[in-house]
Amino acid sequence: MTEKVVLVDHLISEIKKGAFQSNKKLPSEHVLADQFKVPRMVVRKAYEQLQDLGYIYSKQGKGSYVQDSKIQIPLILSGDVSFTEKMKELHFPFQTITIFCEEVPFDQKIFQSLNVGNDEKVFKIGRLRLIDELPIALHTSFVAQTIFPEIEKDGPNISSMFLYYKQRGFLEFGSNSSTLNVIFPTPNEREILQCSNLVPLLQVESECVDKNSGQVLEHTVIIYRSDYFTYVI
Protein backbone atom coordinates (compact mmCIF):
# COMPACT_ATOMS: atom_id res chain seq x y z
CA MET A 1 0.00 0.00 0.00
CA THR A 2 2.55 2.54 1.07
CA GLU A 3 4.72 1.43 -1.86
CA LYS A 4 1.93 2.25 -4.29
CA VAL A 5 1.44 5.67 -2.74
CA VAL A 6 5.15 6.43 -3.02
CA LEU A 7 5.05 5.52 -6.69
CA VAL A 8 1.92 7.58 -7.33
CA ASP A 9 3.44 10.60 -5.59
CA HIS A 10 6.65 10.22 -7.55
CA LEU A 11 4.94 9.82 -10.89
CA ILE A 12 2.58 12.75 -10.38
CA SER A 13 5.53 14.93 -9.49
CA GLU A 14 7.40 13.73 -12.58
CA ILE A 15 4.38 14.31 -14.78
CA LYS A 16 3.85 17.82 -13.44
CA LYS A 17 7.55 18.48 -13.93
CA GLY A 18 7.06 17.44 -17.53
CA ALA A 19 9.61 14.64 -17.35
CA PHE A 20 7.79 12.51 -19.91
CA GLN A 21 6.91 15.37 -22.18
CA SER A 22 9.27 14.34 -24.99
CA ASN A 23 7.25 11.39 -26.22
CA LYS A 24 4.74 11.36 -23.34
CA LYS A 25 5.30 7.63 -22.90
CA LEU A 26 5.74 6.30 -19.39
CA PRO A 27 8.17 3.49 -18.59
CA SER A 28 6.64 0.06 -19.00
CA GLU A 29 5.33 -1.63 -15.88
CA HIS A 30 8.15 -4.16 -15.96
CA VAL A 31 10.88 -1.54 -16.27
CA LEU A 32 9.46 0.65 -13.51
CA ALA A 33 9.03 -2.38 -11.28
CA ASP A 34 12.71 -3.24 -11.74
CA GLN A 35 13.79 0.36 -11.16
CA PHE A 36 11.89 0.66 -7.90
CA LYS A 37 12.47 -2.97 -6.94
CA VAL A 38 8.78 -3.62 -6.38
CA PRO A 39 6.49 -6.29 -7.84
CA ARG A 40 4.88 -5.36 -11.13
CA MET A 41 1.53 -5.54 -9.36
CA VAL A 42 2.44 -2.45 -7.35
CA VAL A 43 3.28 -0.53 -10.50
CA ARG A 44 0.01 -1.68 -12.04
CA LYS A 45 -1.95 -0.39 -9.05
CA ALA A 46 -0.14 2.94 -9.20
CA TYR A 47 -0.80 3.29 -12.91
CA GLU A 48 -4.43 2.41 -12.40
CA GLN A 49 -4.85 5.11 -9.77
CA LEU A 50 -3.19 7.62 -12.08
CA GLN A 51 -5.71 6.62 -14.72
CA ASP A 52 -8.60 7.12 -12.30
CA LEU A 53 -7.19 10.53 -11.45
CA GLY A 54 -7.02 11.45 -15.11
CA TYR A 55 -3.25 11.83 -15.33
CA ILE A 56 -2.52 8.99 -17.72
CA TYR A 57 -4.14 6.40 -19.94
CA SER A 58 -2.98 2.88 -20.79
CA LYS A 59 -3.42 0.85 -23.93
CA GLN A 60 -2.99 -2.88 -23.94
CA GLY A 61 -0.05 -3.88 -26.09
CA LYS A 62 1.20 -0.32 -26.46
CA GLY A 63 1.97 1.29 -23.16
CA SER A 64 0.95 4.07 -20.80
CA TYR A 65 0.89 7.70 -21.80
CA VAL A 66 0.37 10.97 -19.94
CA GLN A 67 -2.81 12.88 -20.65
CA ASP A 68 -2.56 16.32 -22.14
CA SER A 69 -2.07 18.80 -19.34
CA LYS A 70 -5.06 20.89 -18.56
CA ILE A 71 -5.66 24.57 -18.80
CA GLN A 72 -6.09 26.49 -15.58
CA ILE A 73 -8.89 28.99 -15.51
CA PRO A 74 -9.05 31.68 -12.83
CA LEU A 75 -12.68 31.95 -11.81
CA ILE A 76 -14.29 34.77 -9.90
CA LEU A 77 -16.89 33.14 -7.70
CA SER A 78 -18.28 36.18 -5.98
CA GLY A 79 -19.98 39.14 -7.55
CA ASP A 80 -23.12 39.25 -9.62
CA VAL A 81 -21.62 39.11 -13.09
CA SER A 82 -22.83 36.20 -15.18
CA PHE A 83 -20.66 33.23 -15.95
CA THR A 84 -20.68 34.13 -19.63
CA GLU A 85 -19.40 37.63 -18.96
CA LYS A 86 -16.68 36.28 -16.67
CA MET A 87 -15.44 33.98 -19.41
CA LYS A 88 -15.62 36.55 -22.18
CA GLU A 89 -13.44 38.88 -20.14
CA LEU A 90 -10.80 36.18 -20.03
CA HIS A 91 -10.97 35.55 -23.79
CA PHE A 92 -11.59 31.83 -23.57
CA PRO A 93 -13.37 30.17 -26.51
CA PHE A 94 -16.49 29.73 -24.50
CA GLN A 95 -19.82 28.09 -25.17
CA THR A 96 -23.00 27.17 -23.33
CA ILE A 97 -25.55 24.56 -24.30
CA THR A 98 -28.81 23.79 -22.56
CA ILE A 99 -28.95 20.06 -22.02
CA PHE A 100 -32.15 19.61 -20.08
CA CYS A 101 -35.28 21.40 -18.89
CA GLU A 102 -37.56 19.21 -16.85
CA GLU A 103 -39.87 19.24 -13.88
CA VAL A 104 -38.33 18.13 -10.62
CA PRO A 105 -40.07 16.11 -7.91
CA PHE A 106 -40.65 17.76 -4.55
CA ASP A 107 -37.49 18.55 -2.67
CA GLN A 108 -37.72 20.16 0.76
CA LYS A 109 -34.65 22.32 0.49
CA ILE A 110 -35.16 23.59 -3.04
CA PHE A 111 -38.89 24.27 -2.76
CA GLN A 112 -38.41 26.05 0.52
CA SER A 113 -35.67 28.28 -0.83
CA LEU A 114 -37.90 29.17 -3.79
CA ASN A 115 -40.74 29.78 -1.33
CA VAL A 116 -43.27 27.59 -3.15
CA GLY A 117 -45.64 24.88 -1.90
CA ASN A 118 -45.11 21.21 -2.60
CA ASP A 119 -47.92 21.14 -5.17
CA GLU A 120 -46.32 23.79 -7.35
CA LYS A 121 -44.27 23.00 -10.41
CA VAL A 122 -40.53 23.59 -10.31
CA PHE A 123 -38.26 23.08 -13.31
CA LYS A 124 -34.57 22.46 -13.44
CA ILE A 125 -32.66 23.85 -16.38
CA GLY A 126 -29.22 22.39 -16.98
CA ARG A 127 -26.70 24.39 -18.91
CA LEU A 128 -23.34 22.91 -19.77
CA ARG A 129 -20.37 25.25 -19.96
CA LEU A 130 -17.68 24.35 -22.45
CA ILE A 131 -14.27 25.80 -23.14
CA ASP A 132 -12.48 24.59 -26.25
CA GLU A 133 -15.32 22.08 -26.68
CA LEU A 134 -14.45 20.66 -23.26
CA PRO A 135 -17.22 20.51 -20.66
CA ILE A 136 -15.95 22.24 -17.55
CA ALA A 137 -19.01 23.12 -15.50
CA LEU A 138 -22.68 22.26 -15.16
CA HIS A 139 -25.01 25.05 -14.16
CA THR A 140 -28.39 23.89 -12.87
CA SER A 141 -31.11 26.48 -12.30
CA PHE A 142 -34.21 25.58 -10.31
CA VAL A 143 -37.07 27.87 -11.34
CA ALA A 144 -40.66 27.98 -10.09
CA GLN A 145 -43.50 28.11 -12.60
CA THR A 146 -45.42 30.44 -10.31
CA ILE A 147 -42.86 33.16 -10.96
CA PHE A 148 -42.15 32.37 -14.62
CA PRO A 149 -45.31 30.76 -16.06
CA GLU A 150 -43.78 30.06 -19.47
CA ILE A 151 -40.58 28.50 -18.12
CA GLU A 152 -41.39 24.99 -19.36
CA LYS A 153 -41.71 26.19 -22.94
CA ASP A 154 -38.98 28.84 -22.78
CA GLY A 155 -36.45 26.83 -20.81
CA PRO A 156 -34.72 24.93 -23.62
CA ASN A 157 -34.11 28.11 -25.62
CA ILE A 158 -32.87 30.51 -22.97
CA SER A 159 -29.36 31.66 -23.79
CA SER A 160 -28.90 33.75 -20.66
CA MET A 161 -30.98 33.36 -17.53
CA PHE A 162 -30.10 36.89 -16.43
CA LEU A 163 -31.36 38.28 -19.72
CA TYR A 164 -34.53 36.19 -19.41
CA TYR A 165 -35.19 37.59 -15.97
CA LYS A 166 -34.47 41.14 -17.09
CA GLN A 167 -36.95 40.85 -19.93
CA ARG A 168 -39.54 39.94 -17.32
CA GLY A 169 -39.04 43.01 -15.18
CA PHE A 170 -36.33 41.93 -12.75
CA LEU A 171 -33.60 44.46 -13.24
CA GLU A 172 -30.97 43.97 -10.59
CA PHE A 173 -29.76 40.74 -9.07
CA GLY A 174 -27.92 39.65 -5.99
CA SER A 175 -27.02 36.36 -4.44
CA ASN A 176 -27.24 35.41 -0.83
CA SER A 177 -24.57 33.41 0.99
CA SER A 178 -23.29 30.52 -1.09
CA THR A 179 -22.27 27.15 0.25
CA LEU A 180 -19.28 25.30 -1.15
CA ASN A 181 -18.71 21.58 -1.17
CA VAL A 182 -16.07 19.36 -2.65
CA ILE A 183 -17.73 16.26 -4.07
CA PHE A 184 -16.92 13.37 -6.36
CA PRO A 185 -19.06 13.07 -9.48
CA THR A 186 -22.07 10.79 -9.73
CA PRO A 187 -22.20 8.51 -12.78
CA ASN A 188 -24.50 11.00 -14.48
CA GLU A 189 -22.20 13.92 -13.73
CA ARG A 190 -19.22 11.93 -14.97
CA GLU A 191 -20.89 11.41 -18.30
CA ILE A 192 -21.94 15.03 -18.66
CA LEU A 193 -18.56 16.44 -17.63
CA GLN A 194 -16.60 13.63 -19.30
CA CYS A 195 -14.33 13.03 -16.35
CA SER A 196 -13.25 10.03 -14.35
CA ASN A 197 -14.63 9.22 -10.94
CA LEU A 198 -11.72 10.63 -8.96
CA VAL A 199 -11.87 14.16 -10.33
CA PRO A 200 -13.11 16.29 -7.45
CA LEU A 201 -15.86 18.73 -8.27
CA LEU A 202 -16.51 22.03 -6.57
CA GLN A 203 -20.21 22.39 -5.92
CA VAL A 204 -21.49 25.92 -5.35
CA GLU A 205 -25.05 26.31 -4.16
CA SER A 206 -26.73 29.70 -3.97
CA GLU A 207 -29.87 31.67 -4.66
CA CYS A 208 -30.39 34.45 -7.16
CA VAL A 209 -32.59 37.15 -5.68
CA ASP A 210 -34.22 40.21 -7.19
CA LYS A 211 -32.69 43.14 -5.37
CA ASN A 212 -35.85 45.18 -5.75
CA SER A 213 -38.42 42.83 -4.27
CA GLY A 214 -36.11 40.46 -2.44
CA GLN A 215 -37.83 37.60 -4.21
CA VAL A 216 -35.80 34.45 -4.89
CA LEU A 217 -35.76 33.98 -8.66
CA GLU A 218 -33.81 30.76 -8.87
CA HIS A 219 -32.04 28.23 -6.73
CA THR A 220 -28.68 27.53 -8.33
CA VAL A 221 -26.32 24.58 -8.14
CA ILE A 222 -23.12 24.83 -10.14
CA ILE A 223 -20.52 22.11 -10.29
CA TYR A 224 -17.06 22.95 -11.57
CA ARG A 225 -14.33 20.52 -12.50
CA SER A 226 -11.71 21.29 -9.88
CA ASP A 227 -8.88 20.28 -12.21
CA TYR A 228 -9.65 23.19 -14.53
CA PHE A 229 -10.30 25.97 -12.09
CA THR A 230 -8.62 28.20 -9.59
CA TYR A 231 -11.29 30.02 -7.70
CA VAL A 232 -11.09 33.60 -6.54
CA ILE A 233 -13.47 34.83 -3.88
Add this chain to the structure above:
Amino acid sequence: MTEKVVLVDHLISEIKKGAFQSNKKLPSEHVLADQFKVPRMVVRKAYEQLQDLGYIYSKQGKGSYVQDSKIQIPLILSGDVSFTEKMKELHFPFQTITIFCEEVPFDQKIFQSLNVGNDEKVFKIGRLRLIDELPIALHTSFVAQTIFPEIEKDGPNISSMFLYYKQRGFLEFGSNSSTLNVIFPTPNEREILQCSNLVPLLQVESECVDKNSGQVLEHTVIIYRSDYFTYVI
Protein backbone atom coordinates in the same frame (compact mmCIF):
# COMPACT_ATOMS: atom_id res chain seq x y z
CA MET B 1 -12.75 -0.71 -15.29
CA THR B 2 -16.36 0.32 -15.69
CA GLU B 3 -17.33 -2.67 -13.54
CA LYS B 4 -15.14 -1.39 -10.73
CA VAL B 5 -16.66 2.07 -10.98
CA VAL B 6 -20.18 0.65 -10.81
CA LEU B 7 -19.25 -1.26 -7.68
CA VAL B 8 -17.60 1.76 -6.08
CA ASP B 9 -20.63 3.92 -6.82
CA HIS B 10 -22.96 1.31 -5.42
CA LEU B 11 -20.94 0.75 -2.26
CA ILE B 12 -20.52 4.45 -1.53
CA SER B 13 -24.25 4.93 -1.90
CA GLU B 14 -24.90 1.99 0.42
CA ILE B 15 -22.42 3.25 2.97
CA LYS B 16 -23.92 6.75 2.94
CA LYS B 17 -27.36 5.17 3.29
CA GLY B 18 -26.04 3.40 6.36
CA ALA B 19 -26.75 -0.05 4.98
CA PHE B 20 -23.83 -1.65 6.82
CA GLN B 21 -24.33 0.31 10.00
CA SER B 22 -25.53 -2.65 12.06
CA ASN B 23 -22.18 -4.38 12.32
CA LYS B 24 -20.28 -2.14 9.88
CA LYS B 25 -18.92 -5.24 8.16
CA LEU B 26 -18.96 -5.32 4.40
CA PRO B 27 -19.66 -8.52 2.45
CA SER B 28 -16.53 -10.56 1.85
CA GLU B 29 -14.83 -10.14 -1.51
CA HIS B 30 -15.91 -13.62 -2.56
CA VAL B 31 -19.57 -13.07 -1.67
CA LEU B 32 -19.78 -9.69 -3.38
CA ALA B 33 -18.06 -11.09 -6.45
CA ASP B 34 -20.71 -13.81 -6.68
CA GLN B 35 -23.55 -11.34 -6.11
CA PHE B 36 -22.41 -9.03 -8.89
CA LYS B 37 -21.12 -11.86 -11.07
CA VAL B 38 -17.70 -10.25 -11.44
CA PRO B 39 -14.21 -11.65 -10.77
CA ARG B 40 -12.98 -11.20 -7.22
CA MET B 41 -10.21 -8.99 -8.57
CA VAL B 42 -12.80 -6.38 -9.51
CA VAL B 43 -14.19 -6.38 -5.98
CA ARG B 44 -10.65 -6.12 -4.61
CA LYS B 45 -9.97 -3.08 -6.77
CA ALA B 46 -13.22 -1.45 -5.70
CA TYR B 47 -12.47 -2.10 -2.02
CA GLU B 48 -8.97 -0.73 -2.46
CA GLN B 49 -10.28 2.48 -3.97
CA LEU B 50 -12.77 2.82 -1.12
CA GLN B 51 -9.85 2.44 1.27
CA ASP B 52 -7.90 5.15 -0.55
CA LEU B 53 -10.97 7.37 -0.34
CA GLY B 54 -11.20 6.76 3.39
CA TYR B 55 -14.60 5.06 3.35
CA ILE B 56 -13.52 1.63 4.57
CA TYR B 57 -10.59 -0.30 5.94
CA SER B 58 -9.67 -3.95 5.45
CA LYS B 59 -7.95 -6.37 7.78
CA GLN B 60 -6.37 -9.53 6.49
CA GLY B 61 -8.12 -12.58 7.85
CA LYS B 62 -11.02 -10.59 9.25
CA GLY B 63 -12.83 -8.60 6.61
CA SER B 64 -13.61 -5.07 5.47
CA TYR B 65 -15.37 -2.52 7.63
CA VAL B 66 -16.78 0.95 7.05
CA GLN B 67 -14.97 3.85 8.67
CA ASP B 68 -16.78 5.91 11.25
CA SER B 69 -18.79 8.51 9.43
CA LYS B 70 -17.42 12.00 9.68
CA ILE B 71 -18.79 15.11 11.22
CA GLN B 72 -19.74 17.95 8.92
CA ILE B 73 -18.59 21.36 10.00
CA PRO B 74 -20.06 24.49 8.46
CA LEU B 75 -17.19 26.88 7.92
CA ILE B 76 -17.43 30.58 7.25
CA LEU B 77 -14.61 31.34 4.87
CA SER B 78 -15.13 35.06 4.43
CA GLY B 79 -15.00 37.73 7.10
CA ASP B 80 -12.15 38.70 9.31
CA VAL B 81 -12.97 36.64 12.38
CA SER B 82 -10.24 34.27 13.44
CA PHE B 83 -10.53 30.56 12.94
CA THR B 84 -10.60 30.03 16.68
CA GLU B 85 -13.54 32.38 17.14
CA LYS B 86 -15.41 30.72 14.30
CA MET B 87 -15.04 27.33 15.94
CA LYS B 88 -15.88 28.52 19.43
CA GLU B 89 -19.13 29.97 18.14
CA LEU B 90 -20.08 26.53 16.86
CA HIS B 91 -19.23 24.86 20.18
CA PHE B 92 -16.86 22.28 18.76
CA PRO B 93 -14.20 20.84 21.11
CA PHE B 94 -11.53 22.76 19.34
CA GLN B 95 -7.78 22.91 19.74
CA THR B 96 -4.75 24.41 17.99
CA ILE B 97 -1.16 23.31 18.24
CA THR B 98 1.86 24.93 16.65
CA ILE B 99 3.81 22.23 14.86
CA PHE B 100 6.57 24.16 13.18
CA CYS B 101 8.24 27.57 12.98
CA GLU B 102 11.09 27.69 10.52
CA GLU B 103 12.74 29.91 7.98
CA VAL B 104 11.67 29.38 4.39
CA PRO B 105 13.89 29.59 1.32
CA PHE B 106 13.20 32.35 -1.19
CA ASP B 107 9.89 32.01 -2.96
CA GLN B 108 8.92 34.57 -5.58
CA LYS B 109 5.21 34.64 -4.87
CA ILE B 110 5.39 34.69 -1.08
CA PHE B 111 8.20 37.19 -0.78
CA GLN B 112 6.55 39.49 -3.27
CA SER B 113 3.22 39.40 -1.49
CA LEU B 114 4.99 40.22 1.79
CA ASN B 115 6.86 42.98 -0.04
CA VAL B 116 10.33 41.91 1.13
CA GLY B 117 13.58 41.39 -0.76
CA ASN B 118 15.06 37.99 -1.43
CA ASP B 119 17.78 38.48 1.19
CA GLU B 120 15.30 39.02 4.00
CA LYS B 121 14.27 36.29 6.40
CA VAL B 122 10.75 34.90 6.18
CA PHE B 123 9.37 32.33 8.60
CA LYS B 124 6.53 29.93 8.18
CA ILE B 125 4.51 29.05 11.23
CA GLY B 126 2.36 25.94 10.99
CA ARG B 127 -0.62 25.59 13.26
CA LEU B 128 -2.67 22.43 13.25
CA ARG B 129 -6.38 22.73 13.95
CA LEU B 130 -7.98 19.79 15.72
CA ILE B 131 -11.57 18.98 16.53
CA ASP B 132 -12.18 16.05 18.85
CA GLU B 133 -8.43 15.37 18.67
CA LEU B 134 -8.80 14.96 14.91
CA PRO B 135 -6.61 17.14 12.67
CA ILE B 136 -8.90 18.91 10.23
CA ALA B 137 -6.91 21.86 8.93
CA LEU B 138 -3.38 23.17 8.66
CA HIS B 139 -2.90 26.88 8.89
CA THR B 140 0.45 28.12 7.60
CA SER B 141 1.41 31.74 8.21
CA PHE B 142 4.33 33.29 6.31
CA VAL B 143 5.73 36.17 8.31
CA ALA B 144 8.62 38.51 7.50
CA GLN B 145 11.24 39.19 10.15
CA THR B 146 11.48 42.79 9.00
CA ILE B 147 7.98 43.43 10.30
CA PHE B 148 8.16 41.19 13.38
CA PRO B 149 11.83 41.01 14.45
CA GLU B 150 11.23 38.53 17.27
CA ILE B 151 9.14 36.13 15.19
CA GLU B 152 11.73 33.33 15.18
CA LYS B 153 11.79 33.23 18.97
CA ASP B 154 8.11 34.02 19.51
CA GLY B 155 6.72 31.81 16.74
CA PRO B 156 6.50 28.48 18.55
CA ASN B 157 4.58 30.01 21.47
CA ILE B 158 2.03 32.17 19.71
CA SER B 159 -1.47 31.01 20.55
CA SER B 160 -3.25 33.49 18.31
CA MET B 161 -1.60 35.31 15.43
CA PHE B 162 -4.24 38.05 15.56
CA LEU B 163 -3.51 38.64 19.22
CA TYR B 164 0.23 38.71 18.50
CA TYR B 165 -0.29 41.32 15.81
CA LYS B 166 -2.57 43.40 18.03
CA GLN B 167 0.00 43.43 20.80
CA ARG B 168 2.42 44.94 18.30
CA GLY B 169 0.22 47.82 17.30
CA PHE B 170 -1.83 46.44 14.44
CA LEU B 171 -5.39 46.89 15.53
CA GLU B 172 -7.67 46.08 12.63
CA PHE B 173 -7.24 43.42 9.98
CA GLY B 174 -8.59 42.71 6.57
CA SER B 175 -7.85 40.17 3.89
CA ASN B 176 -7.58 40.76 0.21
CA SER B 177 -9.04 38.44 -2.43
CA SER B 178 -8.46 34.81 -1.59
CA THR B 179 -7.76 32.08 -4.09
CA LEU B 180 -9.23 28.62 -3.69
CA ASN B 181 -7.83 25.40 -5.00
CA VAL B 182 -8.82 21.79 -4.64
CA ILE B 183 -5.69 19.69 -4.21
CA PHE B 184 -4.69 16.23 -3.14
CA PRO B 185 -2.39 16.01 -0.13
CA THR B 186 1.36 15.66 -0.41
CA PRO B 187 2.97 12.89 1.67
CA ASN B 188 3.81 15.43 4.34
CA GLU B 189 0.29 16.82 4.43
CA ARG B 190 -1.12 13.30 4.60
CA GLU B 191 0.92 12.61 7.70
CA ILE B 192 0.00 15.87 9.38
CA LEU B 193 -3.70 15.61 8.58
CA GLN B 194 -3.77 11.83 9.01
CA CYS B 195 -5.70 11.21 5.82
CA SER B 196 -5.30 8.97 2.82
CA ASN B 197 -4.03 10.19 -0.52
CA LEU B 198 -7.43 10.54 -2.19
CA VAL B 199 -8.98 12.90 0.34
CA PRO B 200 -9.30 16.22 -1.48
CA LEU B 201 -8.12 19.27 0.38
CA LEU B 202 -9.40 22.78 -0.01
CA GLN B 203 -6.49 25.17 -0.15
CA VAL B 204 -7.23 28.80 0.65
CA GLU B 205 -4.51 31.32 0.00
CA SER B 206 -4.81 34.91 1.13
CA GLU B 207 -3.05 37.82 2.75
CA CYS B 208 -3.73 39.43 6.08
CA VAL B 209 -3.37 43.19 5.82
CA ASP B 210 -3.35 45.91 8.44
CA LYS B 211 -6.34 48.09 7.62
CA ASN B 212 -4.62 51.17 8.96
CA SER B 213 -1.38 51.11 6.99
CA GLY B 214 -2.36 48.71 4.26
CA GLN B 215 0.74 46.71 5.09
CA VAL B 216 0.66 42.97 4.45
CA LEU B 217 1.25 41.27 7.82
CA GLU B 218 1.22 37.66 6.72
CA HIS B 219 0.76 35.51 3.69
CA THR B 220 -1.61 32.71 4.65
CA VAL B 221 -2.15 29.24 3.24
CA ILE B 222 -4.81 27.13 4.90
CA ILE B 223 -5.64 23.60 3.85
CA TYR B 224 -8.89 22.08 5.01
CA ARG B 225 -9.92 18.45 4.79
CA SER B 226 -12.81 18.63 2.36
CA ASP B 227 -14.49 15.60 3.90
CA TYR B 228 -15.08 17.48 7.15
CA PHE B 229 -16.20 20.86 5.90
CA THR B 230 -19.02 22.62 4.17
CA TYR B 231 -17.86 26.08 3.28
CA VAL B 232 -19.97 29.19 3.39
CA ILE B 233 -18.82 32.28 1.52
Add this chain to the structure above:
DNA sequence: GTACGTTCACTTGGCAACAAGATACATTGT
Protein backbone atom coordinates in the same frame (compact mmCIF):
# COMPACT_ATOMS: atom_id res chain seq x y z
C1' DG C 1 -15.13 -29.50 34.09
C1' DT C 2 -11.43 -26.91 32.37
C1' DA C 3 -7.52 -25.57 30.00
C1' DC C 4 -4.97 -26.03 26.13
C1' DG C 5 -3.78 -27.28 21.51
C1' DT C 6 -5.31 -28.68 16.77
C1' DT C 7 -7.89 -28.38 12.96
C1' DC C 8 -10.81 -26.21 9.79
C1' DA C 9 -13.28 -22.80 7.41
C1' DC C 10 -13.25 -18.26 6.21
C1' DT C 11 -11.14 -13.86 5.48
C1' DT C 12 -7.77 -10.56 2.77
C1' DG C 13 -3.04 -10.29 0.49
C1' DG C 14 0.20 -11.48 -3.07
C1' DC C 15 2.24 -13.54 -6.99
C1' DA C 16 3.46 -16.05 -11.06
C1' DA C 17 1.91 -17.77 -15.12
C1' DC C 18 -0.84 -16.99 -18.91
C1' DA C 19 -3.86 -14.24 -22.28
C1' DA C 20 -4.23 -10.74 -25.54
C1' DG C 21 -3.04 -6.66 -28.16
C1' DA C 22 0.69 -4.14 -30.85
C1' DT C 23 4.68 -3.70 -33.58
C1' DA C 24 8.88 -4.53 -35.90
C1' DC C 25 11.13 -7.60 -38.66
C1' DA C 26 12.13 -11.75 -41.10
C1' DT C 27 10.26 -15.10 -44.33
C1' DT C 28 7.95 -16.69 -48.11
C1' DG C 29 5.23 -16.82 -52.39
C1' DT C 30 4.37 -14.67 -56.59
Add this chain to the structure above:
DNA sequence: ACAATGTATCTTGTTGCCAAGTGAACGTAC
Protein backbone atom coordinates in the same frame (compact mmCIF):
# COMPACT_ATOMS: atom_id res chain seq x y z
C1' DA D 1 10.82 -6.26 -56.33
C1' DC D 2 6.92 -6.37 -53.52
C1' DA D 3 3.19 -7.74 -50.83
C1' DA D 4 1.32 -10.93 -47.68
C1' DT D 5 2.11 -13.67 -43.86
C1' DG D 6 4.33 -15.64 -39.98
C1' DT D 7 7.15 -14.88 -35.77
C1' DA D 8 9.50 -12.96 -31.96
C1' DT D 9 9.13 -9.76 -28.53
C1' DC D 10 7.52 -6.07 -26.63
C1' DT D 11 3.37 -4.01 -24.14
C1' DT D 12 -0.88 -4.18 -20.68
C1' DG D 13 -4.78 -7.16 -18.91
C1' DT D 14 -6.62 -11.40 -16.38
C1' DT D 15 -6.87 -15.37 -13.90
C1' DG D 16 -6.26 -18.80 -10.65
C1' DC D 17 -3.74 -20.59 -6.99
C1' DC D 18 -1.55 -20.32 -2.66
C1' DA D 19 0.15 -17.63 1.51
C1' DA D 20 -1.08 -15.61 5.73
C1' DG D 21 -4.06 -13.92 9.34
C1' DT D 22 -8.23 -14.87 12.25
C1' DG D 23 -11.46 -17.08 15.06
C1' DA D 24 -14.69 -20.63 16.13
C1' DA D 25 -15.44 -25.46 16.76
C1' DC D 26 -13.68 -29.51 18.28
C1' DG D 27 -10.86 -32.88 20.65
C1' DT D 28 -7.95 -34.31 24.19
C1' DA D 29 -5.21 -34.48 28.37
C1' DC D 30 -5.38 -33.59 33.09
